[in-house]
Amino acid sequence: MKKILLYILLFAGSFSCRQQLLEKPENLIERDTMVDLYFDISVLNAAKSSSYQTLKENQIIPTKLLYQKYQIDSLQFTKSNAYYLSQPQLAQSLLQEVKKRLDTLVYFRRKELDSIKKIKQNEKLKKVKEKMKKEGIPSKNKKGKEIQFTQ
Numbered sequence: 001m002k003k004i005l006l007y008i009l010l011f012a013g014s015f016s017c018r019q020q021l022l023e024k025p026e027n028l029i030e031r032d033t034m035v036d037l038y039f040d041i042s043v044l045n046a047a048k049s050s051s052y053q054t055l056k057e058n059q060i061i062p063t064k065l066l067y068q069k070y071q072i073d074s075l076q077f078t079k080s081n082a083y084y085l086s087q088p089q090l091a092q093s094l095l096q097e098v099k100k101r102l103d104t105l106v107y108f109r110r111k112e113l114d115s116i117k118k119i120k121q122n123e124k125l126k127k128v129k130e131k132m133k134k135e136g137i138p139s140k141n142k143k144g145k146e147i148q149f150t151q
Contacts, residue, residue, distance in 0.1 A: 021086040029080040038098045040066055
């Protein structure tokens with residue numbers, strides 16, 4: 001009896017996974033545009049958490065900006081979002097693409113920050129060497145090699 005019940009549940013479960021839960025809305029936002037929207041939402045949420053006061057002072061409403069940028073309204077977004085999220089495989093592929101773009105953004109941002117840090121360190125070393133020279137402190141060792149500063 002338990003096996004029959006299990007088979008029925010498995011069959012019903014596999015059938016329901018294939019069945020479309022929501023009708024496709026008339027003004028469905030295209031897949032690529034939804035990826036862009038999800039990406040922008042992620043970036044704006046990060047900005048809200050780190051720069052809330054700046055957004056508030058400049059009266060910037062992130063959702064309003066998105067609606068203007070993509071020429072959509074909240075209802076169209078809500079219906080499209082619900083439609084895409086009602087299809088797990090499609091939702092997963094959308095979110096994986098967003099994650100890939102966010103990872104790329106983070107990678108290049110870190111690279112940029114590392115470059116800025118290196119430039120600042122080099123500037124500090126230059127100032128130290130200039131100060132040493134000014135104060136008559138030798139910048140070379142006894143063998144005539146330039147003293148290396150660790151960063």
